[in-house]
Amino acid sequence: MNAYFPFLKKYLTAFLMAPLLVFIDVMGEIVQPVLMSRIVDQGVQEKNLHYIIITGITMLVLSIVAIIGNVGNIYYSSKASVGFAAELRQGLFRKIQTFSFLNIDKFSSASLVTRMTNDINIIQNVVMMSLRLLIRAPLMLVFGVFMAARINSSLAFIIAVAIPVLGISIFFILRKSFPYFLRMQQKLDHVNGAIQEDLMNIRVVKSFVRESFEEKKFSISNNSLRDAAIKASAIVVMVTPVMMLVMNISIVAVVWFGGKKIISGTMHIGQLMSFITYITQILMSLTMLSMTIMAFSRAGASSKRVLEVLNTDVDIVDTPSALERSIKIKAGKVEFRNVAFKYHKEAKRYVLNGINFIAHPGEQIAIIGATGSAKSTLVQLIPRLYEVGKGKILIDDLELKDYSLKNLRNSIGMVLQKNQLFSGSIKDNLRWGNPGATQEEIILACQEAQAHDFIMSFPKQYETELGQGGVNLSGGQKQRICIAMALVKHPLILILDDSTSAVDSTTEAKIQDEFKLYLKEVTIFIIAQRISSVQLADKIIVLDSGKIVGMGTHDELMKTNKTYQEIYHSQQQKEGAVK
Incomplete structure (x- = not known):
């Protein structure tokens, strides 16, 4: 009672x-x-x-x-x-x-x-x-x-x-x-x-x-x-x-x-x-x-x-200190220090283990690996969607718990692997993370995400009503609108979890060019299945069974990392077979 x-x-x-x-x-x-x-x-x-x-x-x-x-x-x-x-x-x-x-x-x-x-x-x-x-x-x-x-x-x-x-x-x-x-x-x-x-x-x-x-x-x-x-x-x-x-x-x-x-x-x-x-x-x-x-x-x-x-105990909450200090992210430097994670305390095996790397502001960090290597789980730890089991994650040299959840997540733009839109107009969806966004900010974000042109082709343009989950859009269109939604937030850290898988290579290259032009100070994490999508990244992290087995640029990994080489050559063979 x-x-x-x-x-x-x-x-x-x-x-x-x-x-x-x-x-x-x-x-x-x-x-x-x-x-x-x-x-x-x-x-x-x-x-x-x-x-x-x-x-x-x-x-x-x-x-x-x-x-x-x-x-x-x-x-x-x-x-x-x-x-x-x-x-x-x-x-x-x-x-x-x-x-x-x-x-x-x-x-x-x-x-x-x-x-x-x-x-x-x-x-x-x-x-x-x-x-x-x-x-x-x-x-x-x-x-x-x-x-x-x-x-x-x-x-x-x-x-x-x-x-x-x-x-x-x-x-x-x-x-x-x-x-x-x-x-x-x-x-x-x-x-x-x-x-x-x-x-x-x-x-x-x-x-x-x-x-x-x-x-x-x-x-x-x-x-x-x-x-x-x-x-x-x-x-x-x-x-x-x-x-x-x-x-x-x-x-x-x-x-x-x-x-x-x-x-x-x-x-x-x-x-x-x-x-x-x-x-x-x-x-x-x-x-x-x-x-x-x-x-x-x-x-x-x-x-x-x-x-x-x-009565469910929420395992991720604000600490009194974080609420009192109300610190905001200023630069977007991300550091993993010997991070380990498992979904349940009773589980014997860690899904992620021994993760160490630093992402400096303005860097593009690509994460690649086989299915089930915990790529998505790794990036979901950054906005504290899951809690770290061991080790620390720091942003601007402060632990995640030093930030309130609101301040932490407001500074992070995230496009999840499964793209979901809400019923309402395209404009309503784009303002989801920033209700006060102006029309100019919305259009600029859509241009960067290569969504502006197809939106303008609709009779009602940005006022076009979407069905539940965006069913009246193609997979690639939904992905680009979701990217634009994240950009409208003006994030200092941007996480793209395989968010261009339904987009053709030409459009994907244009999105990458826009990022380099307009997001020079934003720390970007990109999870992708195609090496061609990430080979220009500042740093590529190769994951295998929840552990980092390689880290460096595309050229460095092609010389030194066997796992990366196998992924690259298998994709080249598939592309050659298709041609």
């Missing part, structure tokens, strides 16, 4: 008003059977019309009060639950934004979507039910038992037997259902993942005519969810027949023993009527309570998943 308090305190008034109004509703309703019994036993039997009218008016007033209380409770419980869910969803989204890549790797995107939508909706519903039924049911139960015992204490013994029997039965049923609800939410993750993957790759699916395959794959996930839901429901539905059985047996017992008391003259007809009404209210309140507990059982599984995200 403590974890949820920050999200509900904004609606604390509504949370307090809802129970108060429930109390008013219950008080207005609980005395109705007693008044009705008095009308029968005193008004009707004694033919006292005045008493019947006065008591009837009292019942009408109390009914109106109960209705007002009920309507008010519905309003405030809705406001509290919906508001709480909105705040919780916002808080969950905010927490995800603070995650490092390592934190994000722990959860799948489909699972996070399910937690932010379906799981929070389930929690919202149970909060609403709690404010309506969870408070109402115990009040009705307690006052109902009290009023029934006042009417006839010996008949109240039936209630004393029925309540424990029903309560224990419901407890065991719901206890057994909880694991199934948790499994059901996990199956829902798989369904959402299948939907997300299929919609993102719908063009690939259609081009390979794999619709039937995707349907079968989705059917497996969907049927698995169905089976989990059926198993959970099969247990939960047992609650209703158990409740009905206990309720009907109790009413029969009351009528039987109550009828005997009426015959013997120790009980009036009106009293028996009100007693039956109270026992019905008591057992109905137990029904409502069990429904709420049943919802709690499923919400408990959802809450566990939401709290798993909220």
Whole structure:
């Protein structure tokens, strides 16, 4: 509950008003059977019309009060639950934004979507039910038992037997259902993942005519969810027949023993009527309570998943010193000192190990190596997307932790291996890292990235709307816009992670020329598969299995480094075969 308090305190008034109004509703309703019994036993039997009218008016007033209380409770419980869910969803989204890549790797995107939508909706519903039924049911139960015992204490013994029997039965049923609800939410993750993957790759699916395959794959996930839901429901539905059985047996017992008391003259007809009404209210309140507990059982599984995200320790955070000093990068010198990294603490092998090099401001540092040699991981350590395991990374002779994450990342422009654009106009995307960028700055960045010409060929030019992920652009166009996005930031350090793989050699050469002309003081890291893309770099780092096996210029490595020579000659042979 403590974890949820920050999200509900904004609606604390509504949370307090809802129970108060429930109390008013219950008080207005609980005395109705007693008044009705008095009308029968005193008004009707004694033919006292005045008493019947006065008591009837009292019942009408109390009914109106109960209705007002009920309507008010519905309003405030809705406001509290919906508001709480909105705040919780916002808080969950905010927490995800603070995650490092390592934190994000722990959860799948489909699972996070399910937690932010379906799981929070389930929690919202149970909060609403709690404010309506969870408070109402115990009040009705307690006052109902009290009023029934006042009417006839010996008949109240039936209630004393029925309540424990029903309560224990419901407890065991719901206890057994909880694991199934948790499994059901996990199956829902798989369904959402299948939907997300299929919609993102719908063009690939259609081009390979794999619709039937995707349907079968989705059917497996969907049927698995169905089976989990059926198993959970099969247990939960047992609650209703158990409740009905206990309720009907109790009413029969009351009528039987109550009828005997009426015959013997120790009980009036009106009293028996009100007693039956109270026992019905008591057992109905137990029904409502069990429904709420049943919802709690499923919400408990959802809450566990939401709290798993909220309670995740973010492994990359600002140090108090960095926030206080607020140092900014001034030159862009980057130094790796015996850096090692592994994705998980439990992992035996380091993905990167013994990395040492210095990149001076204005230098172009190329990183090349076979697939899986941890090239991308190396550059992702610079903006602290992952945390260094051993050793140090320094920028301008200060450790990364000496900079706040905001100041560090604001000075670094990064184009990731997987290019992603957002829905909106091209201009909106270009301003992503620099909302205050002028039109002139945007155009200059696009010219440097060789994107200006094709943007101007569109009817709406820079106002062209992009589909989700930039689906209406080619791979090369997306890459060039992503490069321009990084340049609009005016970074002191620029990281290009294989960001020209979909661009032809001529365009790539033009981009390199623009960099040399306009980014003379920017430290540039380039990851590339083609040696032709990096052979003019000031320094080329050759990685193999997470270790530096060569470093120098193209000419130096061609003379001294066997790994680099093998890569070069294999690419030359492929190019010759193509020609």
